Amino acid sequence: MAQDVASLIAQVQAAYARSIDNGDLGAWPDFFEEQCTYKITTADNHSQGLEAGIVFANSRAMLVDRVTSLREANVYERHTYRHFLGQPWIQSQDGGQVRSETSFFVVRIMRDGTTDIYATGRYLDLYALQGSSAKLIERIVVCDSSRFDTLLALPL
Amino acid sequence: MAQDVASLIAQVQAAYARSIDNGDLGAWPDFFEEQCTYKITTADNHSQGLEAGIVFANSRAMLVDRVTSLREANVYERHTYRHFLGQPWIQSQDGGQVRSETSFFVVRIMRDGTTDIYATGRYLDLYALQGSSAKLIERIVVCDSSRFDTLLALPL
Amino acid sequence: MAQDVASLIAQVQAAYARSIDNGDLGAWPDFFEEQCTYKITTADNHSQGLEAGIVFANSRAMLVDRVTSLREANVYERHTYRHFLGQPWIQSQDGGQVRSETSFFVVRIMRDGTTDIYATGRYLDLYALQGSSAKLIERIVVCDSSRFDTLLALPL
Numbered sequence: 001m002a003q004d005v006a007s008l009i010a011q012v013q014a015a016y017a018r019s020i021d022n023g024d025l026g027a028w029p030d031f032f033e034e035q036c037t038y039k040i041t042t043a044d045n046h047s048q049g050l051e052a053g054i055v056f057a058n059s060r061a062m063l064v065d066r067v068t069s070l071r072e073a074n075v076y077e078r079h080t081y082r083h084f085l086g087q088p089w090i091q092s093q094d095g096g097q098v099r100s101e102t103s104f105f106v107v108r109i110m111r112d113g114t115t116d117i118y119a120t121g122r123y124l125d126l127y128a129l130q131g132s133s134a135k136l137i138e139r140i141v142v143c144d145s146s147r148f149d150t151l152l153a154l155p156l
Numbered sequence: 157m158a159q160d161v162a163s164l165i166a167q168v169q170a171a172y173a174r175s176i177d178n179g180d181l182g183a184w185p186d187f188f189e190e191q192c193t194y195k196i197t198t199a200d201n202h203s204q205g206l207e208a209g210i211v212f213a214n215s216r217a218m219l220v221d222r223v224t225s226l227r228e229a230n231v232y233e234r235h236t237y238r239h240f241l242g243q244p245w246i247q248s249q250d251g252g253q254v255r256s257e258t259s260f261f262v263v264r265i266m267r268d269g270t271t272d273i274y275a276t277g278r279y280l281d282l283y284a285l286q287g288s289s290a291k292l293i294e295r296i297v298v299c300d301s302s303r304f305d306t307l308l309a310l311p312l
Numbered sequence: 313m314a315q316d317v318a319s320l321i322a323q324v325q326a327a328y329a330r331s332i333d334n335g336d337l338g339a340w341p342d343f344f345e346e347q348c349t350y351k352i353t354t355a356d357n358h359s360q361g362l363e364a365g366i367v368f369a370n371s372r373a374m375l376v377d378r379v380t381s382l383r384e385a386n387v388y389e390r391h392t393y394r395h396f397l398g399q400p401w402i403q404s405q406d407g408g409q410v411r412s413e414t415s416f417f418v419v420r421i422m423r424d425g426t427t428d429i430y431a432t433g434r435y436l437d438l439y440a441l442q443g444s445s446a447k448l449i450e451r452i453v454v455c456d457s458s459r460f461d462t463l464l465a466l467p468l
Contacts (some may be wrong), residue, residue, distance in 0.1 A: 006167055011318055014399040018413065021434075043236065080355065080456050082415055082432050084398055086240055087170035101174060103238055105263065107417065107432050113459025115429045117271045120238050120263050122177075144236050147269025162323055199392065242396055243326035257330065259394055261419065273427045276394050276419050278333075300392050303425025 009088040009100050009127060012134050017083035020155055025070060028155055029063040033128055036060055037138040040156055042146045043121065054143075063155075070154070080109040081118060081154050088125075098127045098134065104141075106156065119156060120144045165244040165256050165283060168290050173239035176311055181226060184311055185219040189284055192216055193294040196312055198302045199277065210299075219311075226310070236265040237274060237310050244281075254283045254290065260297075262312065275312060276300045321400040321412050321439060324446050329395035332467055337382060340467055341375040345440055348372055349450040352468055354458045355433065366455075375467075382466070392421040393430060393466050400437075410439045410446065416453075418468065431468060432456045 012031070019027040032038065040055040057063050086103035093099075101122055108118035121143040127134040141156045168187070175183040188194065196211040213219050242259035249255075257278055264274035277299040283290040297312045324343070331339040344350065352367040369375050398415035405411075413434055420430035438450040453468045 006170075007163060007319060010399045011402070014318075014401040017398065017415070018401050021415065082417070082434075082456060084240060084396060084415060084417055086173065087166045089170040089174050090167070103173070103177065103240060105238070105240055107429065109432060109456040113457040115432060115457060117263065117273075117429075120265060120271060122238075144238060144265040145269040145271060162326075163319060240396060242329065243322045245326040245330050246323070259329070259333065259396060261394070261396055273419065273429075276421060276427060278394075300394060300421040301425040301427060 005093055005098055005129075006088050006090050006100075008129075008132070008134060009090070009098065009102075009125075010085075012127070013085050013088065013102060013123075017085060021080070021082050025067045025155070028067060029060045032060050032063060032136045032139075034060045036063075036136055037140070038063060038136075039139070040141040040143065042143050044146050046140070046142045055141075066155075079111065082107045082109070083156075085123075096129045097137070098125075098129060100125050100127065104156065121156075161249055161254055161285075162244050162246050162256075164285075164288070164290060165246070165254065165258075165281075166241075168283070169241050169244065169258060169279075173241060177236070177238050181223045181311070184223060185216045188216050188219060188292045188295075190216045192219075192292055193296070194219060194292075195295070196297040196299065198299050200302050202296070202298045211297075222311075235267070238263045238265070239312075241279075252285045253293070254281075254285060256281050256283065260312065277312075317405055317410055317441075318400050318402050318412075320441075320444070320446060321402070321410065321414075321437075322397075324439070325397050325400065325414060325435075329397060333392070333394050337379045337467070340379060341372050344372050344375060344448045344451075346372045348375075348448055349452070350375060350448075351451070352453040352455065354455050356458050358452070358454045367453075378467075391423065394419045394421070395468075397435075408441045409449070410437075410441060412437050412439065416468065433468075 016031045036059065038057040039053040041053040045052065084105045088100040088102040091099040091101055101124055103122050105120045106118045107115055109115050121141060124140040124142060125136060126138040128137050172187045192215065194213040195209040197209040201208060240261045244256040244258040247255040247257055257280055259278050261276045262274040263271055265271050277297060280296040280298060281292060282294040284293050328343045348371065350369040351365040353365040357364065396417045400412040400414040403411040403413055413436055415434050417432045418430045419427055421427050433453060433455040436452040436454060437448060439446040440449050
């Protein structure tokens with residue numbers, strides 16, 4: 001049933017967001033399959049079918065590298081982020097694979113306490129179901145705004 | 157069980173929000189029954205029992221008209237909006253009808269990338285269950301703020 | 313199953329947020345067990361293991377007192393607040409007790425309509441399951457920011 005799958009995906013996404021927001025970046029690549037696609041792009045680029053993204057990775061190893069370099073730069077420690085996700089909308093389910101779309105909204109908390117909206121957009125996801133869990137085969141992060149912090153320190 | 161109904165309503169609301177946020181306004185009236193009530197009002201007016209609303213429709217045909225006029229004015233293309241909904245709170249379930257209350261929060265993304273909080277409030281809904289789906293018999297949108305963009309370009 | 317528990321907790325949390333946002337503060341203590349812990353602290357203090365909190369209560373009676381004094385001061389009527397909660401992440405389930413972690417985000421709507429982000433953070437909860445409901449044995453509210461409205465008028 002669609003609701004059961006939606007609940008499962010929602011639970012996996014809560015864990016995903018939590019690993020980033022709590023600074024446990026080392027766990028983040030584990031939400032992906034070894035062969036995977038992770039892309040951050042803008043709504044303008046996406047609607048025009050442009051392939052180029054702000055961030056692109058096509059393996060879990062690349063995601064591990066990204067996390068390592070973020071850690072070495074210590075960039076991610078300067079601010080805190082918090083992800084809020086909408087209810088995943090289940091587009092299709094085919095055997096062990098699920099396509100879903102989920103709105104996200106990320107808040108940034110600066111060291112002085114100032115809080116602002118960092119990014120909004122939607123995740124276009126393809127999941128491989130694995131028993132009572134699911135891993136990402138593909139996540140395309142489509143940001144609503146085309147204006148970006150050039151650093152994009154944290155994963156979305 | 158209340159949770160099953162809550163999951164179903166959450167899934168329907170995710171689809172509703174998605175149709176607006178992705179610009180698929182033509183699909184929006186289909187979330188309502190043919191005989192339906194759709195009203196946008198403020199918390200002040202609602203708590204005083206005032207009937208007057210900012211927007212009022214009492215049939216799906218009126219919602220179709222509204223969408224058509226928005227399209228002709230092209231107003232909805234100037235900005236992007238994104239809806240975030242809380243977990244629906246199930247107030248009552250009586251046979252095939254469900255009353256629920258859901259907090260919402262809408263972000264507006266301007267063409268220059270500026271993102272702000274556009275509206276917050278709650279949906280007071282009455283749904284007709286239809287197998288594994290549900291349609292709105294009534295949606296009263298109670299906005300927290302009394303200050304409005306006079307346009308209210310997009311459905312809430 | 314983790315998803316069933318997550319759905320139950322999500323439903324209880326929706327009711328909790330609703331009681332505060334709709335001004336029904338008298339119902340708020342009923343979400344807790346008689347013997348309970350309620351603490352508001354900051355991420356900095358929490359990560360350093362500091363016990364001191366901004367707000368601390370260790371019984372439902374203390375929560376009732378707090379609500380009474382808020383009512384007498386009428387502080388909570390000056391503004392409106394709206395809570396948005398992420399999907400609860402189920403950390404563990406042991407017999408009739410569930411530990412969960414949930415991101416929250418509270419918006420404040422001033423009388424003049426201005427809306428801003430009031431607080432973000434996470435709930436570290438311990439629930440006692442009671443049939444189809446659940447009550448809080450412990451809620452530690454960890455706010456992301458260390459800068460606070462000294463009043464902290466409303467419960468989080």
